[in-house]
């Protein structure tokens with residue numbers, strides 16, 4: 156095998172050696188930093204990617220020469236060092252160099268037990284991971300001379316040769332097996348799934364081992380100086396005497412690091428050593444500019460630092476650590492912002508399942524709204540409300556939710572549906588309310604008669620049983636698991652202030668209710684980008700008036716019903732304007748098909764007949780007449796506004812009267828009114844003329860002045876293509892990418908969940924386009940519309956308000972297309988603020 160190396164086959168890690176992360180891997184680079192910090196790192200040699208690749212192909216390095224770099228008889232370990240620690244790699248192999256002679260020497264110095272435990276461990280590891288013998292033959296045994304002899308005999312019998320005694324041969328075999336393991340198909344697929352490129356390299360480091368087994372003054376440990384869950388300063392980790400590697404469990408010789416009433420600690424037994432460790436931790440933090448986890452061994456009272464890696468941390472800890480590092484001047488504010496992944500913030504806004512606790516997963520679905528909630532199962536919205544009235548928390552379990560479930564969703568602490576996808580009703584409302592929600596848990600069977608839900612493994616849960624919804628991971632857990640509370644603390648606020656200072660695209664919230672608006676303000680949204688007014692009509696008193704309006708026989712009767720709705724709408728808008736304190740509020744006129752407001756089933760229709768004092772037959776006939784084959788493409792949005800103009804007129808009046816009222820008390824309000832589902836210019840002209848007329852009438856009646864801005868929601872492909880002529884009649888265009896995606900693909904947003912996972916798995920779509928903006932198709936329509944709209948009208952405001960608004964890819968798209976803002980669910984606002992800052996930095 157030809158081996159053409161362009162630089163050294165291997166290099167000893169010294170302060171000046173040429174060690175690079177992209178040729179030797181992160182661990183080698185990290186070790187060099189520790190060496191440069193003058194930390195007591197045992198001698199170490201690094202093999203670059205090119206050497207390891209040659210070894211995998213059959214080339215043999217001069218391992219005797221490598222070993223000559225270490226003291227005679229020195230045991231060594233080999234560890235993986237790929238470019239990115241997340242890409243994994245073969246497991247570390249310890250105690251290379253152990254053989255009969257070394258065993259005898261060590262037994263004489265440290266005792267038979269210690270020496271045998273090292274040798275036995277090496278024989279096991281070598282047999283299973285290097286010689287690839289059957290692990291069952293080398294099951295762990297307590298170290299005793301008999302066990303060692305048995306292991307050596309088993310090795311000889313299985314591999315037809317005695318256990319290799321030559322350390323150079325042992326090292327060569329270990330290097331080869333690790334190099335080949337990296338090239339294996341499953342290892343390759345695994346790391347590619349974590350984002351590694353196809354040709355990702357592996358480096359290896361060969362390091363002198365400190366013998367942690369040499370008596371009570373020896374051992375191994377791990378330490379970090381922050382709590383990995385909270386991020387607060389605190390020494391955490393473990394130490395155990397008689398060990399070579401920090402062991403995850405307690406057991407003989409385990410001790411605490413800091414003084415602890417429960418038992419002995421390293422701080423008590425070895426105060427100087429503990430102080431030294433603390434100094435090294437501080438040096439690492441200052442110079443490596445992060446909180447590190449230090450792996451160390453102690454050999455007869457002397458401290459060795461084997462490694463220092465980024466301390467593992469939860470999302471909330473990541474925020475606190477980044478902010479604290481910046482406040483201590485270790486990194487700058489921009490870097491702190493960049494160190495927290497936007498998605499991670501979502502975890503801080505809601506309670507989360509405590510990662511330290513057990514998880515008994517009952518079912519999996521799509522994590523449609525993050526956070527965790529636990530409660531008793533209820534199967535109807537009525538039961539959810541009853542449970543809220545009793546002060547009990549409940550999980551609403553439905554096949555799917557409909558607008559009628561809004562009250563139930565308000566009352567529930569979590570929602571689980573069998574059907575649906577990222578933009579199904581439950582998902583959209585769940586995110587809006589910050590309600591943990593798992594949808595599309597298709598393995599579940601809900602029996603609405605028996606009031607039970609059956610898990611894929613056959614377990615049956617009845618009404619009243621307790622479940623935990625983990626909307627972050629899309630999992631349902633049995634029982635009430637431990638939760639971590641939201642972490643909206645000063646570190647969170649500080650980080651987002653730094654993010655706001657650099658971002659260059661606006662972030663608004665989609666908010667329908669005063670509660671949403673308050674959250675939007677708390678999360679520093681710069682206004683409301685979409686208020687879906689129809690959600691205001693589902694409350695009990697309004698629903699009746701709404702139904703009266705729908706069943707009115709004459710325009711006169713319809714006006715009567717709408718007049719009853721007017722003060723309620725006006726009060727809604729006054730509250731929104733008050734909460735938003737002069738920030739823009741964009742109100743979308745009524746959008747959904749009217750039949751959504753009708754009751755389902757005969758019983759509901761009968762009640763309605765009673766309430767409206769009309770014959771059941773007439774109610775049934777009218778309800779049937781409202782049914783559409785394809786309601787999402789039917790009589791909704793501006794089409795209702797054109798055919799039943801009284802609805803929009805009532806809404807416009809409510810908005811203007813609220814504007815006058817709110818402006819009197821506080822900052823002047825300039826409401827934004829948005830027309831949904833436009834597909835033709837003339838629709839805008841007609842609606843605009845009517846709204847202008849209402850505005851003029853209100854000005855005269857109230858003797859007040861106010862301005863308003865009119866906008867069009869671009870959510871049909873035709874509106875995107877005709878944006879030029881549409882823009883002539885409005886001040887802003889807001890892209891409703893939920894409907895636009897639905898119509899561009901011809902893909903029902905309510906039904907796509909059924910086959911979306913198959914489509915994504917088979918690579919038909921790279922992602923669910925209702926979740927990740929389809930930049931190629933829908934994106935092209937956005938570009939066309941933006942260009943044509945801007946060409947027609949200077950200063951046209953452009954934005955996006957579909958469910959895509961809050962995610963990083965869509966924000967990147969909108970920023971590149973120079974949109975003015977994105978609007979997303981209130982709970983996505985912090986994520987969007989940070990994502991936008993990342994893009995600007």
Ligand code: PEP
Pocket residue numbers: 685687746870890891892893894895956957958
């Ligand atoms: C949209 O279609 O993108 C939108 C925001 O409106 P809705 O989801 O209410 O249809």
Ligand code: MG
Pocket residue numbers: 831870891893894
């Ligand atoms: Mg829409």
